[in-house]
Amino acid sequence: MMDVRRILASRIVDPVLWKIVKRYPVFDRLSEWRQRQWDTAAALEARQARALGALLGHALARVPYYAERVPGLTPEGAAAAPGDSLARFPVLEKRDLILHADSLTCEMDRGSYWNLTGGSTGEPVRFRQDVVYQTHALATTMLFYEWAGVPHGASHIKLWGAPRDLGSGRVARRRRLADWLFNRITLDAFDMSEQTMRRYAETIARSRPACLEGYADALYELAVRVERHGLPMSVPGAIVSSAGTLLPHMRERIESAFGTEVFDRYGTREVGNVAAECDRHEGLHVLGETTIVEVVDEDGRAVSEGEEGEILVTNLHNYTMPLIRYRIGDRAVRGADRCSCGRPYPLLERVVGRSESCVRRRDGGVVLSEFFIHVIGVEYNDGSIGRFQVVQEALDRITVVIVPSEGAGERALAREDEIRARIQQMVGDCEISFVLADHIDPTPTGKHMYVVNKMEERE
Numbered sequence: 356m357m358d359v360r361r362i363l364a365s366r367i368v369d370p371v372l373w374k375i376v377k378r379y380p381v382f383d384r385l386s387e388w389r390q391r392q393w394d395t396a397a398a399l400e401a402r403q404a405r406a407l408g409a410l411l412g413h414a415l416a417r418v419p420y421y422a423e424r425v426p427g428l429t430p431e432g433a434a435a436a437p438g439d440s441l442a443r444f445p446v447l448e449k450r451d452l453i454l455h456a457d458s459l460t461c462e463m464d465r466g467s468y469w470n471l472t473g474g475s476t477g478e479p480v481r482f483r484q485d486v487v488y489q490t491h492a493l494a495t496t497m498l499f500y501e502w503a504g505v506p507h508g509a510s511h512i513k514l515w516g517a518p519r520d521l522g523s524g525r526v527a528r529r530r531r532l533a534d535w536l537f538n539r540i541t542l543d544a545f546d547m548s549e550q551t552m553r554r555y556a557e558t559i560a561r562s563r564p565a566c567l568e569g570y571a572d573a574l575y576e577l578a579v580r581v582e583r584h585g586l587p588m589s590v591p592g593a594i595v596s597s598a599g600t601l602l603p604h605m606r607e608r609i610e611s612a613f614g615t616e617v618f619d620r621y622g623t624r625e626v627g628n629v630a631a632e633c634d635r636h637e638g639l640h641v642l643g644e645t646t647i648v649e650v651v652d653e654d655g656r657a658v659s660e661g662e663e664g665e666i667l668v669t670n671l672h673n674y675t676m677p678l679i680r681y682r683i684g685d686r687a688v689r690g691a692d693r694c695s696c697g698r699p700y701p702l703l704e705r706v707v708g709r710s711e712s713c714v715r716r717r718d719g720g721v722v723l724s725e726f727f728i729h730v731i732g733v734e735y736n737d738g739s740i741g742r743f744q745v746v747q748e749a750l751d752r753i754t755v756v757i758v759p760s761e762g763a764g765e766r767a768l769a770r771e772d773e774i775r776a777r778i779q780q781m782v783g784d785c786e787i788s789f790v791l792a793d794h795i796d797p798t799p800t801g802k803h804m805y806v807v808n809k810m811e812e813r814e
């Protein structure tokens with residue numbers, strides 16, 4: 356039965372969706388990269404230089420934002436010396452995406468759509484993506500599964516935030532059908548009560564998936580319960596940690612609880628999956644076919660191997676809204692240029708992202724920061740909520756601090772009651788107060804914290 360589902364997913368459902376319904380050449384990219392990942396570094400560099408030259412040329416010729424900010428550089432000049440030209444582009448900040456969305460956009464016949472993220476600086480950002488970008492992003496994700504040893508279409512459990520009603524209605528039925536067709540089970544990572552976590556553990560042990568994927572903190576919290584209660588567990592394949600910061604103690608705990616290897620991955624909504632581990636675990640390979648990552652110091656200069664710096668991302672394919680030298684808000688330790696596997700893609704030793712607290716439930720369960728990012732930052736945010744922070748004062752007391760976006764003022768609290776009801780639904784019975792503020796202090800390392808747990812500070 357398992358194999359029939361895998362064959363159905365990989366040979367029929369996926370190809371029909373991407374080749375016939377959507378007509379995205381996802382599989383062409385994938386088979387191209389399967390070959391190219393064993394190219395020499397020189398071949399990769401040549402290919403990258405061509406793609407980067409074309410992107411910079413396009414940005415200077417057709418995207419007003421860049422044309423204004425990189426004076427003296429012509430599209431032809433950028434195409435002739437892409438590496439040096441890239442260094443002349445200013446760092447693109449999240450704020451620029453908010454302030455200059457229009458002049459960063461280029462109208463093209465590429466089937467584009469708006470996307471939204473909470474993002475690690477705590478400010479929701481809207482950005483435009485197109486079908487060419489999406490095709491590359493989908494192929495990247497497929498290649499990263501292969502690096503983790505997960506065959507295409509293999510059984511997959513995803514511990515992920517399900518926006519709403521996973522349990523009932525038409526949306527839920529469609530989701531269940533999609534899960535069946537793609538040989539996948541989705542477990543709601545927003546619902547992590549003690550009882551549901553036990554149920555998740557049972558589902559995983561019973562289905563023995565080829566891949567268990569989730570947010571780093573969701574996998575970790577589940578691993579803690581599996582070990583604490585001695586729950587039977589079996590994941591015959593790999594674990595993919597695909598969002599959030601996977602700290603060394605978390606990796607250790609997850610590997611021991613589930614008895615298999617963890618493959619860390621790094622990506623964000625703005626630029627898709629950027630880097631992933633191969634089976635050597637020497638760091639995360641930046642897939643140079645789609646993305647150029649710079650790790651820089653405060654002055655914008657590249658750091659050396661083993662040093663930490665800010666991540667700047669350049670996506671090579673999203674011409675509709677080119678993100679060039681985009682400061683994503685995460686930091687990384689630059690890794691070696693080569694890995695013992697032989698792939699030419701340079702490594703990030705590790706990503707130093709946010710490390711968040713959870714809100715604790717009375718029953719011993721947790722509510723992850725991703726839930727609040729989704730509900731307050733995206734679902735109930737019409738743009739009037741600039742930043743926010745959820746502070747758990749006690750098991751039954753939560754304060755939500757909201758910084759309105761420019762000019763929004765009290766409007767930022769318009770959906771207070773709905774947000775309160777959603778939080779109570781997840782956290783259980785608790786008192787929730789809302790406070791407006793003009794700023795929220797970052798952590799000593801300059802990060803924004805979505806969740807602060809005052810009970811942990813007292814422990």
Ligand SMILES: [Zn+2]
Pocket residue numbers: 633634635637640694695696697698
């Ligand atoms: Zn490798």
